[in-house]
Amino acid sequence: MSAPATPAPVVPASPDAPRAPLTKKVLVADHPTWCPGCGDFAVLASFYKVLEKLNYPQEKIVTFAGIGCSSRFPYFVNTHGGHYIHGRALPFAAGISLGRDDLHVFVFGGDGDGFSIGGNHLVHTARKNPRLTYVIMDNSVYGLTKKQTSPTSPIGFKSKTDPWGAMDQPINPMRTLLNSGATFVARSHATQVNHMVEMMLKAAQHDGFSVVEILSECVEFFEGAFDGAVPRKGGTWQPIELKKNDGTPEDALRHDPSDKLAAMKLASEPWPGKFGIYYEDKVRPTKNALEQKLIATTREKTKNASDLELLSKTFARMR
Amino acid sequence: MVSPNTPTATDAAASSATIIPDVVIRLAGNSQDGIQAVGGFLARLAGRSDQEVMTYMTIPSTISGGPSIFQVRMGSGEILSSGDRADVLVAFYQHSYESHRSSLRPGGVLLYDSDHVTPNPDDKAVTAVGVPMTSATVEAVGGSTKEKGKNIYVLGLIARMFDLDVPKLSQLIKERFGGKNEDIVRNALLAFDAGYAYPAENLRSCLYRLEKSPVANARTQVTGDGNTILAYGLLAAGVRYGSGYPITPWSSIMETLRTELPKYGGIFVQAEDEIAACSTALGFAYGGHLSVTGSSGPGLSLKMEALGWATMAEIPLIVINVQRGGPSTGLPTNIEQSDLLQAIYGSHGDTPRVVLAPKNVEDCFYIALEAARIAREYSTPVLILTDQAIATRIEAFDEPDLAKLMVQVKPDLHPRAPDFKPYPLDGPTRPAPPGAVMTSGKYPTVTGLEHDELGHPTANPGLHTKMTEKRREKIKSVAASFPAPELAGDESGDVLLVGWGCTYGPIREAVNRLRAAGVKAAHLQMRHMHPLAPGLEQTFNRYKQVLVIEINDEGLYGYGQLATLLRARFCNPAITSITKTDGLTYKVSEIVERVAKKIGLADTTIGTRKQSILAVTPR
Numbered sequence: 021m022s023a024p025a026t027p028a029p030v031v032p033a034s035p036d037a038p039r040a041p042l043t044k045k046v047l048v049a050d051h052p053t054w055c056p057g058c059g060d061f062a063v064l065a066s067f068y069k070v071l072e073k074l075n076y077p078q079e080k081i082v083t084f085a086g087i088g089c090s091s092r093f094p095y096f097v098n099t100h101g102g103h104y105i106h107g108r109a110l111p112f113a114a115g116i117s118l119g120r121d122d123l124h125v126f127v128f129g130g131d132g133d134g135f136s137i138g139g140n141h142l143v144h145t146a147r148k149n150p151r152l153t154y155v156i157m158d159n160s161v162y163g164l165t166k167k168q169t170s171p172t173s174p175i176g177f178k179s180k181t182d183p184w185g186a187m188d189q190p191i192n193p194m195r196t197l198l199n200s201g202a203t204f205v206a207r208s209h210a211t212q213v214n215h216m217v218e219m220m221l222k223a224a225q226h227d228g229f230s231v232v233e234i235l236s237e238c239v240e241f242f243e244g245a246f247d248g249a250v251p252r253k254g255g256t257w258q259p260i261e262l263k264k265n266d267g268t269p270e271d272a273l274r275h276d277p278s279d280k281l282a283a284m285k286l287a288s289e290p291w292p293g294k295f296g297i298y299y300e301d302k303v304r305p306t307k308n309a310l311e312q313k314l315i316a317t318t319r320e321k322t323k324n325a326s327d328l329e330l331l332s333k334t335f336a337r338m339r
Numbered sequence: 340m341v342s343p344n345t346p347t348a349t350d351a352a353a354s355s356a357t358i359i360p361d362v363v364i365r366l367a368g369n370s371q372d373g374i375q376a377v378g379g380f381l382a383r384l385a386g387r388s389d390q391e392v393m394t395y396m397t398i399p400s401t402i403s404g405g406p407s408i409f410q411v412r413m414g415s416g417e418i419l420s421s422g423d424r425a426d427v428l429v430a431f432y433q434h435s436y437e438s439h440r441s442s443l444r445p446g447g448v449l450l451y452d453s454d455h456v457t458p459n460p461d462d463k464a465v466t467a468v469g470v471p472m473t474s475a476t477v478e479a480v481g482g483s484t485k486e487k488g489k490n491i492y493v494l495g496l497i498a499r500m501f502d503l504d505v506p507k508l509s510q511l512i513k514e515r516f517g518g519k520n521e522d523i524v525r526n527a528l529l530a531f532d533a534g535y536a537y538p539a540e541n542l543r544s545c546l547y548r549l550e551k552s553p554v555a556n557a558r559t560q561v562t563g564d565g566n567t568i569l570a571y572g573l574l575a576a577g578v579r580y581g582s583g584y585p586i587t588p589w590s591s592i593m594e595t596l597r598t599e600l601p602k603y604g605g606i607f608v609q610a611e612d613e614i615a616a617c618s619t620a621l622g623f624a625y626g627g628h629l630s631v632t633g634s635s636g637p638g639l640s641l642k643m644e645a646l647g648w649a650t651m652a653e654i655p656l657i658v659i660n661v662q663r664g665g666p667s668t669g670l671p672t673n674i675e676q677s678d679l680l681q682a683i684y685g686s687h688g689d690t691p692r693v694v695l696a697p698k699n700v701e702d703c704f705y706i707a708l709e710a711a712r713i714a715r716e717y718s719t720p721v722l723i724l725t726d727q728a729i730a731t732r733i734e735a736f737d738e739p740d741l742a743k744l745m746v747q748v749k750p751d752l753h754p755r756a757p758d759f760k761p762y763p764l765d766g767p768t769r770p771a772p773p774g775a776v777m778t779s780g781k782y783p784t785v786t787g788l789e790h791d792e793l794g795h796p797t798a799n800p801g802l803h804t805k806m807t808e809k810r811r812e813k814i815k816s817v818a819a820s821f822p823a824p825e826l827a828g829d830e831s832g833d834v835l836l837v838g839w840g841c842t843y844g845p846i847r848e849a850v851n852r853l854r855a856a857g858v859k860a861a862h863l864q865m866r867h868m869h870p871l872a873p874g875l876e877q878t879f880n881r882y883k884q885v886l887v888i889e890i891n892d893e894g895l896y897g898y899g900q901l902a903t904l905l906r907a908r909f910c911n912p913a914i915t916s917i918t919k920t921d922g923l924t925y926k927v928s929e930i931v932e933r934v935a936k937k938i939g940l941a942d943t944t945i946g947t948r949k950q951s952i953l954a955v956t957p958r
Contacts, residue, residue, distance in 0.1 A: 046780070050795065078782070082773045094784055095796065100773035102625065102785035103796075104618070105648050111582075111615035115622020115630075116773070118606055119580050120750070123626070123773050141618075144611035311606045318601040327603055331574055332741050334599075337514075338561040339387060339738070 059210030059236030090157035093128035107137030125152040146200035159238035167241040194287035204230030248292035260296025361414020363422030368431030370407035373490035378409035386562035386735030395421035419844035423926035446954020479533030488530035495534020565729035570595035572707025577748035579605030581631035582619035613641035627750025627772030633659030647686040655714035673922030691814035698843035701736035728841035831881035832859025849930035852946030
């Protein structure tokens with residue numbers, strides 16, 4: 021192979037000419053490789069609906085993922101995207117978002133990817149608050165590697181690595197996210213399509229790091245894991261009612277998502293707990309905004325000097 | 340002049356000065372004494388006087404305090420190393436004197452703080468001059484500043500001894516302290532004046548002047564350390580985004596980038612760990628920017644999985660590794676060249692990778708430009724393997740022609756043709772960053788799974804073979820863009836000394852000494868570590884012995900890391916190894932001695948100055 025030529029010149033993205041709305045037909049890519057009956061199918065179908073509603077320019081949407089069953093997601097969505105290494109999709113996606121503020125970045129992954137190998141990144145991405153949406157498809161088991169204990173497996177869950185039952189305390193995803201400072205925290209269930217669509221839509225519209233945890237059953241290795249929240253399986257579905265601020269007595273009992281303490285209380289309710297928006301901080305600036313502000317004030321100080329002028333000055337100081 | 344009362348060297352004193360070609364000054368004190376600042380002033384003065392300069396410093400790996408040295412060699416000839424031994428030792432404390440007396444050449448000058456140091460009275464091998472540096476500084480500056488300013492007092496003393504350019508030095512002092520309050524500049528100048536005014540009769544036998552450089556440099560000289568110059572090289576190369584995690588001695592590069600990039604409209608992210616740093620940098624790169632991450636030894640190991648992904652997904656990235664002593668935390672503030680094989684072969688699977696190594700501070704600038712060119716043209720990670728010695732030492736060199744060299748990089752968002760393939764088998768990979776419209780309607784997935792030309796995952800055995808071959812041939816083809824390595828010395832003969840990284844200067848000086856003694860010798864410093872530059876085999880074949888000089892261990896089979904690689908590549912038994920692992924750069928005499936033994940010379944101390952130039956030069 022000969023040395024390739026210099027990259028082609030930059031052509032600005034075409035102006036926003038009227039376009040046909042995004043449809044599922046356009047958004048469908050490879051056929052999912054998941055097992056029949058997997059909860060992830062419903063998450064994917066809901067995500068198509070979310071994108072239809074958002075109707076972003078197709079080329080501005082990015083779907084990224086780490087490693088795991090659910091992390092195959094980007095292959096099934098016809099947008100720019102990719103499949104990164106295990107547990108590290110969040111810092112990668114933060115790079116995409118911070119470097120390209122014009123894009124809409126979505127990250128998909130499972131509980132092992134997010135809470136175990138990627139646990140550190142979850143905490144720090146929440147701290148940094150880059151503008152992106154993270155959907156955790158939690159099945160409480162390692163599925164791709166065929167049934168090992170995951171960080172959300174309940175105590176007593178029998179897996180190939182804990183044949184006598186899991187003994188380590190599982191992560192409480194809502195509490196972990198709230199503690200870390202995520203600015204949008206919601207929880208949903210793969211059997212509730214409308215709820216999932218609403219949660220992912222609200223998350224995408226949030227200006228900051230938004231996370232939706234979706235309980236998504238692995239029918240192969242942890243059947244019935246989330247039946248406790250499925251009415252037709254004898255469970256109870258308890259959505260979170262948000263405050264309407266209408267002054268009625270029943271409104272006093274509703275949840276205020278800007279109240280972090282109330283969110284922590286909700287997150288501490290016994291299994292299966294509630295579903296909906298636990299917390300939303302609409303005030304804290306994103307890292308995107310803070311970095312852009314830093315650039316603006318710095319450039320103001322240098323009187324918008326050109327790159328060549330700046331570097332020449334620097335070298336002049338070293339004479 | 341510095342201030343109204345600045346003394347000037349009298350004509351009588353000036354006429355008694357001995358002219359010398361170059362001098363090595365070692366300042367020994369503690370890390371908070373500001374001896375690096377003095378060294379820095381001397382280095383920059385040399386740069387502004389068209390003189391050559393090279394410095395060497397050690398810092399303790401403690402948070403504050405601890406013994407520290409700064410060595411400056413300056414002169415009119417070609418200065419290639421910071422000097423094996425010193426002509427002047429400035430000892431601030433008794434421990435400085437005791438630890439570094441042996442570094443002083445016989446006939447050299449010991450300048451000691453008589454407030455703190457009592458030298459051995461029987462030591463007649465050197466000229467000992469006691470100066471009450473501490474009390475004289477307090478006297479000059481007054482007030483409560485106490486010992487602060489002692490370093491500048493010493494600078495004044497040295498300026499007097501070597502008849503240095505006072506206006507230039509005082510200008511440097513003003514520039515350095517100018518941003519701070521007036522008192523600091525004033526105190527610094529007072530301390531300098533006091534040192535300079537130290538009664539000349541006490542220094543009578545110790546007045547020297549450096550030879551004027553024969554030719555003034557055509558280009559202006561700049562002075563800086565390797566890490567700083569590398570960071571500025573990245574800016575010139577068009578790097579506007581990056582991410583890192585603090586680790587010595589890499590940290591100062593990320594500090595520079597974090598401070599500088601916003602001025603250029605860019606972003607540098609301090610990540611939560613090394614893996615996240617590499618990942619965020621790759622996220623920037625995927626978005627179409629030229630991006631950098633970096634670290635030192637252990638941190639590079641942590642980045643390896645992500646770098647494997649970058650090779651598989653064919654994403655451009657610049658990765659800096661400032662080598663230090665290893666393994667593990669090892670010797671974090673010392674030099675070692677033991678990350679070569681990690682840089683080339685680290686990570687899992689078949690991961691061909693480009694690895695470059697700058698040979699000195701100036702080269703840090705140009706290697707950054709080259710790394711950027713390769714990363715972009717071949718859409719691949721490129722590793723720059725620098726080291727602690729280059730990172731921390733100061734050199735003066737020609738100011739780069741920025742107007743000619745600066746590169747602008749913007750995401751390439753042009754709509755992609757209907758036949759666009761993210762991973763073509765028959766051509767170079769040209770990633771389509773998000774934001775680029777796919778006129779085919781099919782959007783690409785970048786992936787760490789083996790994939791077909793469209794980026795779809797596949798385990799097809801034939802395709803894995805083809806894609807592996809494609810990634811390999813791509814990196815092989817980079818070699819065609821490398822110039823033949825520069826060869827200095829005899830075109831053929833007894834011995835070729837091969838080095839890489841910070842050993843450039845000492846090896847070159849060693850070859851000069853060997854050739855002066857009649858040995859047919861040459862020097863080749865490798866900058867392209869992987870793939871190897873073309874033409875090496877023919878060059879190696881022209882010498883009876885090819886000695887690869889490295890600062891790493893000889894390993895289980897008796898060869899250093901580069902020697903192992905070269906032997907495997909060329910199957911040439913003439914290639915053998917000279918290695919060491921003491922955490923220090925090579926002295927010229929060390930190389931001469933080891934080479935002399937290898938090639939069977941009787942005299943293993945060829946060309947070594949037995950006495951200080953301060954003693955042997957006739958008056």
